[in-house]
Amino acid sequence: xxxxxxxxxxxxxxxxxxxxxxxxxxxxxxxxxxxxxxxxxxxxxxxxxxxxxxxxxxxxxxxxxxxxxxxxxxxxxxxxxxxxxxxxxxxxxxxxxxxxxxxxxxxxxxxxxxxxxxxx
Numbered sequence: 001x002x003x004x005x006x007x008x009x010x011x012x013x014x015x016x017x018x019x020x021x022x023x024x025x026x027x028x029x030x031x032x033x034x035x036x037x038x039x040x041x042x043x044x045x046x047x048x049x050x051x052x053x054x055x056x057x058x059x060x061x062x063x064x065x066x067x068x069x070x071x072x073x074x075x076x077x078x079x080x081x082x083x084x085x086x087x088x089x090x091x092x093x094x095x096x097x098x099x100x101x102x103x104x105x106x107x108x109x110x111x112x113x114x115x116x117x118x119x120x
Contacts, residue, residue, distance in 0.1 A: 006053045008085045010115045012105045015078035016048035032073045042118045051119050081105050
């Protein structure tokens, strides 16, 4: 697998976590991503958000694909927002707030930073 033309992404998931924690184990989330050829996946346990690599440069199609695959494999309806690592870094650089908003998703700054660090 030639990963030189692959892209690193963060996917924020709404619906994978409730007030008591993740609705499915981290291992099942990672397995779901791996089964659909989204490689080098890492699930950030506090939020259920995921990092992965893919040869697909189209974030909108990735969002739709992630939503469909989680529904198909885990039987959970989620909303996904995919951004590449550079977008995430720019997002953090654009604000000093402890809470970050991206496309309607709210995350703690340190959670986004931890996701970025997990891609390195």
